[in-house]
Every structure is written in structure tokens, then in C-alpha cells.
Amino acid sequence: MRKFIFILFALITLTASGQKGKFHAGLIVTLSGDTLGGFVNWKKNAGSMDSLYFKSRESGETVVYSWSSVRFIRTNKGEERLVCTVKRTLDYIDPFTFNIMLPDSTVTEAIPLTPVCKGVHLSLYKFSGGNDYFFIYDGNKVVQLVQTYRYLTTSEKMFYLSRVPRYFINSIYKAQLLDYYDFDADPKMANLLEMSTYDEQSLRKLLVKMDDRIK
Numbered sequence: 001m002r003k004f005i006f007i008l009f010a011l012i013t014l015t016a017s018g019q020k021g022k023f024h025a026g027l028i029v030t031l032s033g034d035t036l037g038g039f040v041n042w043k044k045n046a047g048s049m050d051s052l053y054f055k056s057r058e059s060g061e062t063v064v065y066s067w068s069s070v071r072f073i074r075t076n077k078g079e080e081r082l083v084c085t086v087k088r089t090l091d092y093i094d095p096f097t098f099n100i101m102l103p104d105s106t107v108t109e110a111i112p113l114t115p116v117c118k119g120v121h122l123s124l125y126k127f128s129g130g131n132d133y134f135f136i137y138d139g140n141k142v143v144q145l146v147q148t149y150r151y152l153t154t155s156e157k158m159f160y161l162s163r164v165p166r167y168f169i170n171s172i173y174k175a176q177l178l179d180y181y182d183f184d185a186d187p188k189m190a191n192l193l194e195m196s197t198y199d200e201q202s203l204r205k206l207l208v209k210m211d212d213r214i215k
Contacts, residue, residue, distance in 0.1 A: 026075035092131030119211030146174035
């Protein structure tokens with residue numbers, strides 16, 4: 001029993017010291033617009049149910065903020081998150097089974113978004129939750145770039161003699177981006193959009209070039 005208590009105490013101590021080590025000097029901007037300087041800590045790939053931890057002093061008391069009460073956070077190491085309440089389509093492909101996960105599912109929630117690239121006119125953000133979901137920010141509003149999936153019907157499968165695709169990809173984001181850039185007037189960019197894929201590298205390249213060409 002004594003051995004169990006000692007191990008439990010050690011684990012609690014290690015957890016507490018590890019938690020303390022995760023705090024970094026930085027600031028938060030609350031939903032009410034207040035800017036608070038101090039020390040911040042949040043879970044890597046934090047979801048809507050996780051929290052932001054803040055101390056006004058490194059040895060001070062920890063204050064817990066829900067994401068719905070925060071607008072922005074940044075550390076002195078340059079790490080930052082833009083926090084927004086957004087409607088999010090949840091579809092994604094399981095990388096191991098290649099099955100469609102959470103089909104036709106949506107949720108509206110406050111989540112911390114990680115910057116992928118920040119431009120003068122357009123910025124790209126990412127949220128990791130089962131899969132990477134991407135968002136575009138034009139200085140006024142944040143919108144999810146959507147890609148959905150569906151299985152083929154039996155009749156659709158009959159059109160293939162071999163290598164029947166497991167699912168169809170509906171790249172809705174390509175139509176969404178037409179609201180931000182005139183691709184019809186720029187054949188090179190139109191081709192880049194058509195060839196783009198829903199991943200960080202491809203979307204970063206596309207958004208950087210879009211931002212450079214917007215006047």
C-alpha cells in the first residue's frame with residue numbers, strides 16, 4: 001500500500017512539474033477584447049473540449065479559459081492560435097482502412113486554428129482533429145475549405161472495368177476559392193487550382209500565389 005501511495009505521489013509530482021514546464025511567456029486576447037500578458041499553455045492539437053491555461057505570473061495561480069472565451073493566443077516563441085467559432089464539416093478518410101469517417105456530419109464550435117500561411121489579403125489556417133481541416137481568412141471572416149467524400153453506388157461501379165475507386169471526392173473548396181480570386185482571368189492559376197489537393201503543402205502553395213496576385 002505504501003509503495004502504491006509513493007508511486008501515485010511521484011506520478012502526480014511529475015505531471016505537475018511537466019505541466020509547469022509547458023507554460024511559455026505570451027499573451028491572450030479574450031472574447032471581450034482584453035489583452036492579458038503572462039504565461040500560457042495549451043494542449044497540442046487541442047479540440048473544442050480542451051482548455052487554455054493562463055498565469056499572470058510564472059509562479060501565480062492558473063486560470064482556465066474555454067476556447068469560446070478567447071480570440072487569440074501567442075507565445076514569445078512565435079507560436080499562435082486564432083480562435084473562432086465556426087461551422088465545420090467533419091468528413092475524412094481513415095488513413096489505414098480508407099473508409100469514410102463521419103460522413104455528412106457537421107458541428108459548430110469554438111476551436112483554435114493554427115496558421116499555415118499569413119498573407120496581406122488571404123491567410124490559411126489548419127485544425128487537426130482526426131484529420132487536418134483547413135480554413136481561409138480574408139480579414140473579415142473565417143470559412144472552412146470543405147472537401148467531402150461518398151461511396152459509389154452499385155450502378156456507378158458498373159462503369160468501371162477495373163480499379164473501381166473506393167469513393168468519390170467532392171472538392172467543394174475549389175468552388176469556394178472562386179469567391180476570392182478570378183481564376184477565369186488567370187489560366188496558370190486556374191490550372192494550379194485544378195491540380196491542387198486537400199493537404200497543407202498544396203493549399204499553402206495555392207493560397208500564397210493567390211495572395212501575391214490580389215491587388
